[in-house]
Structures are given as structure tokens and as C-alpha cells.
Amino acid sequence: MTNQPILHLPTELITWLKTLPDIDYIGAGTANQHWRLTCGSQRYIWRERIHHQPGSSQIAERLALQCLDGRSWAPKVCLYLEEGILFYDQATHTFDPQTLTPSQRQHLLHSITELWQIPFQGHQMNYTALIKNYADLAGHGADTDALASSLLAESYLWRDEMMCFIHQDIHPGNLLLSNKQVILIDWEYATRGNPWIDAIALQRMLQLTQTERQFLMHHLPTYPAENAWSRMSLWLTQLDALWSRAQTKQSW
Template sequence: MQAAPFSAVQSAVQSAIHLYMQQHPELASVSPQWQPMAGGSSNRLYSSVADSLVLRVNAAPEQVPGVDRRREADVLAQLQGQPWAPWVLHCAVQPSAADDHGWLLTRWHGESPVSELTRAQRAQLRDAVAAWQALELDVEGQEKSMAMDYDALLAGYGAQLVGLPMERALQQLVVRAARELALLPEIPRVLTHHDLHPGNLCLNEDTLVVVDWEYAALGCAWFDAAALIQRCGMKAEDIAALPAFATIDATQLADGLMRARWLCEALECLWYWARGLAGTDRKMADLMRDTLRLFKQPELTAED
């Protein structure tokens, strides 16, 4: 491996990756030419395009609120073989040194779409979401729960907001998010990606592959539904056709999508407030504006 691109990466991580590749015949003769990749506000990404490899060096836990590396590894293991899932070569969860937070080695799955998704790409994405919602994950014997604990997530945000200049207002945002979450129309818990947007989609010879599963869990599919509409150009009728929403009517669907849209935006703002803006392209003025806009949106009651 060339050391130059890894000036910010601990030597223990480099050694672990090199050892892994030497132990696997299909990779032992590979000598990756790692180059930093654009994208990602917390993890460090590198690619060796000639070898069709991508390396993610994990960020520290405080930089990725809501991420559970053990859960991510369990989810990825159960997705292997799916045409829309990343091909994982190795997911290192256990740190090998004090500043090592693990790493993920996958195959290269192509570039992200550079423009709006085409009709065919939206259809592929919808079929992929339907497929993972229908999966029966093996939850027995897992080291940690594969379910997302939203109450714990919000409580964690609340703790990280302590001492911020806008703490009182932001704590009110946390409380409202908990109320909105409780008022979402009830649907079955299914595998949920929690971070769907075009930057987490790759095109591999016209096959759409969904990457970045670090927030994935058994959870509330309303979050993926809102993202599919807001970020991926889908419509309410596309959501209605998904397995998780098979038992709700049009009124419930409209109500749920409205609440889920607000929740997605609120959790995104809270994520930035909790971790800070260092290493991101988010501006404080924009974060302040988006946060104030969320406060101004009227809160729907259960009767609405």
C-alpha cells in the first residue's frame, strides 16, 4: 500500500488491512493504489479503482451519533448476495488500537448518479426497498439488538446538546420529535436504511447498489419513505406499494409522510448540533435557519 494518502490514518489500521489482504488468496497479490474519495462528513473514504476496492476508515463514535458498528456489521452480513447491497469483503468492528474505530472494505460499485434519478433507477430503488422491507432478518444470537431505539437516540442527542448556546430551544426540538414519532401511524418494524439519498446510491453497469448502511436497523420505515419522496423523486403512490405500508389507508399515509418529513429534517438538524460542524460542508447560518424553520412549522395533533 502507498502510505501517502493515509497520513491521517493510524498505522494500526493500515497494518490490519494489509494483514487481512495477505490472508486472503484473492487479495494477496493486490497492491492497492489508495486515493482519497470525496463525500462523507465523518468517515474517511479511499478507493483503488483499478482493483475495484473501496475502504472506509470509521470515524470516532462522537462524530457519528446514532451509529452502531456491531449492528451495521450484522445487517451487512445478512444482506450479502442481494443485487442492491454492497459486496463486503471485511467489516472490522473491534479496534486494534486506541484511536482505531474499525474499517470496512468493499468492492467498488460505481459512481453515484450525477443528476436526478431516471424512471428506471427509481423503479430499481423502489424494488430494492420493497425487498429489504420484506426480509426476515435473523435476530437470534446477535451480539447487540438489531432494532433502533429511537428513545435512546433522542436522549443521546439531548445529552450532547447540554451547554450549547441554543440548548433550551434545541431540547424543545428533541421533545417535539419524540411526540411526532409517537404519533406516526403504526406500521410493522422492518429493515430501515435511515440515510437514503442519491449520494448513497451507486450505479454498477446500470444496476443500482445502495451503500452506507451504518445507520441501518430494524426500525420505522416512515424515515425511508420520507427520504424516497424528498430526495429520490418518488411519489406517495410509490410508498403505498411498499410492504411496510400495506395496511394503512390514504389518509394515514398522507399524515405519516407529513410527520416523517418533519422528523427527518429535525433529526438531521439535531445530528449536526450534536456532533458539531467540523469536517462537514454545513454552514452555521444554514443550520440556524433550518432549525428555526422547524420551530415555525405548526405541530399537528392526533386528530389532524
């Protein structure tokens, strides 16, 4: 039997709820634990921060969520605290990319392309600094330096005018299903960045049809080299590998 973690609710959170809730552990990611808090008929999700991850930013997440307030595909935030974020529990089903209906897939793709068009006052991602930071955290060696060099060479092709508001961490664990709609959570990596990163994440998760790819390409900036999908797929795979090395070293 696996021991579940123990939740210590911040005093400010209990004050906001005005009562002690019933608590159910949902699961954990690399930097957060998710809990369902039930107060009578009202349910909330408390996303408790465990530790900081390389490249993530609480400030960027708060800016992103404030910018997205009122969007049907963004979480409805109740409370921001240093220890975590409280939002309404809108989930009606477990998110499973294999069982999404065509309309749910379409809703997700439309949500992402809508995101790319929203003005965002947050910082623009400095991919050179990000990659070098990951390499420093991972500890330099032949393999790490080769990964970093390949990532840097590709990112040097990207122009400033390509950058827009992106989520930058799309995967099944960061998505909720509410009836026919998909809700994106965990915005700690949100930034003004390269939207091809979101597109490749969707390709990985959904195995996009040609029609779906064409829909995204209508909203994507022209890539400054041929074979954009394969080049960006390799780039994101390499970035994940470098991030994993940095995260592993940091947790020692």
C-alpha cells in the same frame, strides 16, 4: 489547492490484498473517508472510519451486511476491520438523483421495499432513547428541548408492529450506481425501525411521483395519524437538526 488526507492502510488489510494497491481518494462523509484501491484489474472501495457518529453502530452495520449478503443492491463485502470495511468497487457511474432513468428509480424503490420485508435479528431502535441521547449531546437549551419534545411526541404514536428492517440514512452520498442498478452503502444506522423514515428520505432525494408514492404506501404500515407524509417529513427534518447539533457539539 485542497490537501487530501493521508491514508495509512492497516497491516491486516495489506495482508489480505497480498500487495500494495494504487490508492485514489474518493471523498469523505461525516464519519468515513472513501478510497479506491486498485490491485491489477481488481478494484475495491476502502471505507475508512474517521470517528463515531451519534446513533451509528459498527455492530449493527456488520449484522445488516451479513443479512444482506448476495442481494444485488447491497455492497459485496470482502473484509471487516475495526478501522473500516473493504468491499468490491461495483460503481460504474456517479450517482446523481437528477439523472436517474425511470428503471433506475424503480430499482431503488423495489430494493427499499424488499429490504423492509427481510427478517432482521438486530436490535429494534429505541427512538425515545435516541432522541434523548441527541439532546444530551447537543446540550440542553430552549431550542434543543423544543425539538426533542416535538420529536418524542410524534414517535410515541408509533407501534411496535410498524417496525421492520430499514437503512435509516438514505441520501445520494450513500448510493452507488452500477450499470442499471443502485447499490446502498453505509449501513451504520441500519436497525429495526420505522420504514416511513426511509420513505421520506426517498421523497426528499427523488421528489417521488404520485405513482411512486402509492407503490411505497402499498408496502408501508398504516400511519397512526392523518397527513403521514407531511408529519414524517417534519419529524425527519427536526431529527436531522437535532443530530446536527449533537454532532457539532461532539466534534468540539
